[in-house]
Amino acid sequence: MLILKTVSVEPKHGWAIGKRIQQISSDVLQVQQGSLYPALHRLEQQGWIKGRMAATETGRQAKFYSLTRAGRAQLEQELANWARLSSAVNAVAQMA
């Protein structure tokens, strides 16, 4: 879900995705590159993100991932699920 959200804004390559998640979550979520890349490939295989070779700002070749339409639908569904789950957990946790 996090990956989908990250690329939903703009296409990014794997390295950037990892860094961004780390950054936004204020280093709470440390992304292991070793698990990120297989996950990216799996998502691509599922058809929720699309990969494309392109040049970075520094001119290097990298694979940029962007969200597909199906991916956007999946993202929305997952976000909705997460919202429901987290509010339920919160409700129980705050139940004194």
Next chain:
Amino acid sequence: MRWLHKLRLRLRSLVSRAQVERELDVELRFLLDSQIEENLAAGMNSEEARHAALRSIGGLAHLAEQCRDMRRVNFLADLAQDLRYAGRMLARSPGFTAVAVVSLALGIGANTAIYSFLESVLIRSLPVHDPASLVTLNWHTKGRVRSGRPTVIKHGNVNYYFAKAGFTGPTLPFPAFELFRTGSPVFSSVFAYSDAGSLNLVVHGEASLTRAQFVSGEFFRGLGVTPAAGRPIDAADDRAGATPVAVASYRLWQNRFGGTPNIAGESILVDNLAFAVVGVAPAGFYGPGSFNAGMEPDLYLPLHTSTLLDASYPAVPWNDKFSDKNNYWVEIMGRLRPGVGIGQAQAVLGPMFQRFAADTASNDKEKADLPALLLQPSAKGFESLRLTYAQPIYVLMAMVGLILAIACANLANLLLARATTRRREIAVRLSLGAGRLRILRQLLTESVLLASMGGALGIVVAVWGIRSLTLLLANGRDGFTLHAGLNWHVLAVTILLSILTGLLFGLAPAIQATRVDVTPALKESRLGKSHARVSLSQFLVVAQMAISLLLVAGAGLFVRTVSNLQRMDVGINREQVLLLTVNAKQGGFKDDSLVRFYAGLQTRLAGVPGVRNVSLSNVAPLLGGFLAFRVAVPGAPADQPGLWPIAGLLVGHSYFQTMQLPLLRGRGIDEEDTLGARGVGVVNEEFVKTYFSGGNPIGRHFQLISSFSGVEPADIEIAGVSRNSRELGSIRRAILPTVYIPYSRGQQYLTSMVYEVRTAGDPRSFVPTIRQLVRQAGARIPVTGVKTLANQGDQAINQERILAMLSAAVAILAMAIASVGIYGTVAYGVARRTNEIGVRMALGAQRQHVVWMVLREVFALSIAGIAIGLPVAFGASHLVQSLLFAVKPNDPVALTLAVAILFGSAALAAFAPARRASRIDPMAALRHE
């Protein structure tokens, strides 16, 4: 739609693999570089940065593999990779591949060919509408139907066979047919048919013998076939007094009428009677009836025309056969109404027929054993080919099944051998991190690929085998047109079997190989440890040997049978005699003119330069037919009424000279006998022994009583005594007392005559001249059965010959496969033990010793195989005893020969690798791993 996209991606991963890999490479390299940059920025030097990056990523190759795993096309991609790898490995050892594939192909092909042929010949359902609802009506009695026994079945075509308890035959009286036709709620249609034999058909002036069948009006409609042209025979045609019409077979239409669309109205002559063709049966059609496969009728005639055609046979009172309730001549078939079972129909019709039969009994004895009605599904017809060839074909099926067993054992052995030699390779792969499952899958793919290749080649072998079998069975018979098609079920089963064998035997060694503890395998070089794992392979070799012994012994028995039959003294000289059958009766001659024609033809044939003798007889020699008689000899005990123990032959003059059948006393039939009115005859030794107790019978008289009703007994004076010969009756039968009478005295029996022409030189070279001569004598007279007497002799034992040939072929095949298997196994064994052999030789072992070492094992296996196979051969040979002739089942010659052949070929097969073992250079061997 997402799955479409997913599919596309997966296909892309599969198809443009190279590009996908490149992308992955670039992506991960970028990852590495980015991490290194970060590390550098954090203050490490380039070395540390790189190491730290690699550490944190955890190994690029590993990561790449994980990404690939995610793509989840592994199965297909792996399969493709496995196949390619398997292909390479198989190509690397072409000998092994060739052996395995060829032996499998032979096993699969032979099995499929035999079973397909079997299906076409033995089990055919009629090519008509819904054959499952058709039933044949038969009679069934407890006691044997034989002339002399009291029974209501007075005459007719009484072919019968042994049923569960009693006897059954397919023919019923015509009035019974009418009974079933009119009042039967169980059948939606009932029709009758009868074999018309071979009739002289003249189309556009050309005569030929054509197989025909009489059918009732309902025949075509009841079978549910629509004609390819014109109309079928219907009820209006099948009446006494109706215009004679005929329906041609598709084959006849194409061959004799050129497939003309104006077939309706074509006029033809059938046995000199005018018929009009009204229609053509559909292509590939044949109806029920007792004819051999491949010899289906070409002409269908209305049942009632049989009286017209029979009119030319006065001795046999058929004219009332449509009203005679005791004449069982017509075959009846009915189609059950939907929903009616055969049991129900039996329950309804059985009592009807019983009342009918009871009415026809003239005394109580006949009433005691009335024939009962028996309905049988149409599939169980009376196809004589099935009955004749059933047992040999089952024997062949068993033999060929064993070949498949040998071939599979070969495959298994070869796979086992290979697995052992590849232990090292597997150990390396395991240590490199390959999963056990993955390796297993790859090994299995190899086995399956091998088995599939064998199967594919097997199809080719099967097709060729079927063609050869058909040729063998036809064996020069006129008009044999059986087309055996490939039986796809059997093919599928055998291929499945071979794949299963591949899986099974690829599996066992594969599992063993991958269970191996890696380190010893890697280190393995010096230690040629072998023996525990070899036991399965040894067992297979022993099994192969045992089976081969069985097959070779069986073939030996059959071959000796044929050799005995061929060498048997038949009494006549079979060489250089040409036979031809001429039927002047069907060409319009009768009575005196018939006799004169035959006599005249004999004279003309004798005049052909190069012809030494000519004679004629009413049955071809060695064919097995004769007229049956009873005799009354004054002074000898009378024959029992109802028995016809005498064989009779109508012959022309010079018969004994032509056949070179020696005369022991008196003279043969000469020309005066054939022209005059004297009743003379020549008898054989057996006759003299039976009726004259071996005394001199010359000049004595006896009464010859015919089995044909309406023929007066004839007074015969014995003019000569001939030696016993077997030219009549089946070769295996005991010799019968025989009497030869001039054919001019047997006008009532005369139809076709067979001319025997003894020539100087090859008889076949005289054929055109002779045909020309006959045509000059009478254009409308068909000439058939042109062959040499030697060929006729072969045809008489056709079944035994085919069995011998095929079983020999099977045995040779089995030996070849087994030998090749032995060769492969031994070769692998030597290769595996190269090291050990090198050590031995370095320690001083002689070359011969090494050869002996290798051969010893093979001999031990052979002896084990023989020990198992011999008792089985003993037992099995008793099963086929009925197929043998003058050969005991435990024939020591055949068995000894089989053992010797087995031993010999095993030794031969093992010799080459054994010699190679002895040639091993010890130094090279010691270094060999």
